[in-house]
Amino acid sequence: MENLKEDYKIQSFDLETQKLLKTALKAISMPSEPSTVDLEKVSNVIVDQSLKDQVFSKEAGRICYTIVQAEAKHNNGNVFRRNLLNRLQLEFVAREETRLRSLQEWVCFVTFICNVFDYLKVNNMPMVALVHPVFDCLLRLAQPDSLNNEEEVDCLVLQLHRIGDQLEKMNGQKMDELFYLLRDGFLLQEGLSSMARLLLLEILEFRAGGWTLSDTAQKYYYSEVSD
Amino acid sequence: MSFRQKSRLTDAEYNGDENRNRGPSRWSNCRKRGADGSMRSNGDLDSTGTSDLKKSNVNHRPVSFTTPESEGPVPRCADWGSEVETDERRSSVRRDMQRRRILTADFGPRERKNSSGSSESRDSPVPGEVMEEDEEVLMRRQKQITYGKNTLAYDRYIKEVPKHLRQPGVHPKTPNKFKKYSRRSWDQQIKLWKVKIHAWDPPALEGSELQAIEEVDLDDVMDIELDFPELDSDSSAQPLKVSKASSSQPDSSQGTPSKMMKIDASVDLDMA
Numbered sequence: 001m002e003n004l005k006e007d008y009k010i011q012s013f014d015l016e017t018q019k020l021l022k023t024a025l026k027a028i029s030m031p032s033e034p035s036t037v038d039l040e041k042v043s044n045v046i047v048d049q050s051l052k053d054q055v056f057s058k059e060a061g062r063i064c065y066t067i068v069q070a071e072a073k074h075n076n077g078n079v080f081r082r083n084l085l086n087r088l089q090l091e092f093v094a095r096e097e098t099r100l101r102s103l104q105e106w107v108c109f110v111t112f113i114c115n116v117f118d119y120l121k122v123n124n125m126p127m128v129a130l131v132h133p134v135f136d137c138l139l140r141l142a143q144p145d146s147l148n149n150e151e152e153v154d155c156l157v158l159q160l161h162r163i164g165d166q167l168e169k170m171n172g173q174k175m176d177e178l179f180y181l182l183r184d185g186f187l188l189q190e191g192l193s194s195m196a197r198l199l200l201l202e203i204l205e206f207r208a209g210g211w212t213l214s215d216t217a218q219k220y221y222y223s224e225v226s227d
Numbered sequence: 228m229s230f231r232q233k234s235r236l237t238d239a240e241y242n243g244d245e246n247r248n249r250g251p252s253r254w255s256n257c258r259k260r261g262a263d264g265s266m267r268s269n270g271d272l273d274s275t276g277t278s279d280l281k282k283s284n285v286n287h288r289p290v291s292f293t294t295p296e297s298e299g300p301v302p303r304c305a306d307w308g309s310e311v312e313t314d315e316r317r318s319s320v321r322r323d324m325q326r327r328r329i330l331t332a333d334f335g336p337r338e339r340k341n342s343s344g345s346s347e348s349r350d351s352p353v354p355g356e357v358m359e360e361d362e363e364v365l366m367r368r369q370k371q372i373t374y375g376k377n378t379l380a381y382d383r384y385i386k387e388v389p390k391h392l393r394q395p396g397v398h399p400k401t402p403n404k405f406k407k408y409s410r411r412s413w414d415q416q417i418k419l420w421k422v423k424i425h426a427w428d429p430p431a432l433e434g435s436e437l438q439a440i441e442e443v444d445l446d447d448v449m450d451i452e453l454d455f456p457e458l459d460s461d462s463s464a465q466p467l468k469v470s471k472a473s474s475s476q477p478d479s480s481q482g483t484p485s486k487m488m489k490i491d492a493s494v495d496l497d498m499a
Contacts, residue, residue, distance in 0.1 A: 075377070081308070088307065123319060
């Protein structure tokens with residue numbers, strides 16, 4: 001167990017997560033029949049928690065990565081990954097209902113799926129299967145009704161900051177499509193809050209600058225942000 | 228006879244008595260041919276009633292009534308888990324092919340130092356030998372190999388016997404997916420390979436182990452030219468298994484106790 005702690009930097013997570021991770025890693029490193037079921041359970045717990053807790057959903061990708069690596073290394077398995085992805089797919093299919101029921105859950109879901117896209121690579125490449133779904137989520141966030149909610153705009157720009165460049169490499173055309181919506185929203189949509197406008201302007205500049213902010217832009221947007 | 232009666236009942240369930248004469252069943256909308264193979268016009272009633280089933284015997288279909296050939300197998304399930312697995316397999320196969328090409332190029336001009344015959348290739352490509360290049364075939368083979376390696380038994384095997392200590396014939400060797408083999412030959416190699424790996428199954432599973440060995444029909448294997456030793460009958464396979472199982476006893480020190488261990492269920496409560 002001590003080796004595992006070092007290998008996977010478990011201490012960097014909070015206590016609850018540490019417990020969860022230890023369960024999963026224990027099940028992986030000392031395999032027996034029940035462990036298949038345990039990994040499925042673990043993946044379900046992670047997904048459920050990600051949908052409830054926004055802070056967790058930002059970290060969940062890294063947690064999943066840790067477990068996927070462990071399983072692949074110890075017994076060539078991918079029970080965890082498979083179950084995680086299929087759960088994600090279910091949530092994706094039901095995303096519109098989720099959004100109507102709870103904006104927070106919807107935002108958590110988008111954060112989570114983008115996080116998974118960021119961390120879970122396949123032979124060092126992003127998962128192709130997730131590209132369209134992620135774009136679909138972001139395109140949804142770029143719709144007029146969503147742009148009116150600061151919560152959703154915030155989520156949108158955050159995800160684009162984190163994975164925008166990777167997404168664009170996978171499908172430039174879709175990214176163009178998304179940014180047309182953002183530009184139009186910024187220029188034409190009435191009733192947008194000034195914060196929403198600011199966020200949109202920043203992300204437009206960010207992408208235009210090659211997914212980075214020039215020094216001047218950095219000063220413009222973040223000069224009043226405390227370090 | 229009984230089949231038709233059963234189908235009659237099923238049809239009644241599907242259509243319901245009230246629907247019987249209303250028109251095409253819900254499945255017939257998209258079909259451009261009736262069950263006898265002839266083209267339907269748009270307004271045709273496609274009766275999926277009992278009379279159809281009697282005619283649906285495959286032998287009566289005209290030759291034209293076959294599924295047109297497509298580019299190849301389309302994955303039946305569109306779930307992300309499988310999709311990602313397939314993608315991973317594809318990129319692994321392509322990477323392996325690239326490596327193989329590089330190795331072949333490397334060995335081309337020089338004489339091979341490995342003095343053993345070409346059948347004992349140890350994965351190094353023989354220059355001039357034709358490789359299996361069909362991606363579909365390689366993917367299928369890789370999938371079979373991955374399934375075989377995804378087992379506790381294989382895990383224990385590679386931990387117990389490092390590659391350089393493997394004895395040909397005694398220790399199972401992964402079939403080389405790049406070599407040209409017939410489909411049947413390849414499938415048999417995989418089957419045999421997996422059977423041999425079972426010798427390293429964890430001790431607690433001995434009951435099911437026996438079952439696995441007995442289910443394999445080893446008589447089929449006799450005419451295939453392989454590196455593996457001839458297996459005459461079921462009985463000769465058993466001593467092999469027993470000796471390996473007993474030699475792995477020392478490893479079981481962490482086997483039995485961990486299987487008895489219950490995974491902490493308190494996680495659920497805490498996370499709720």
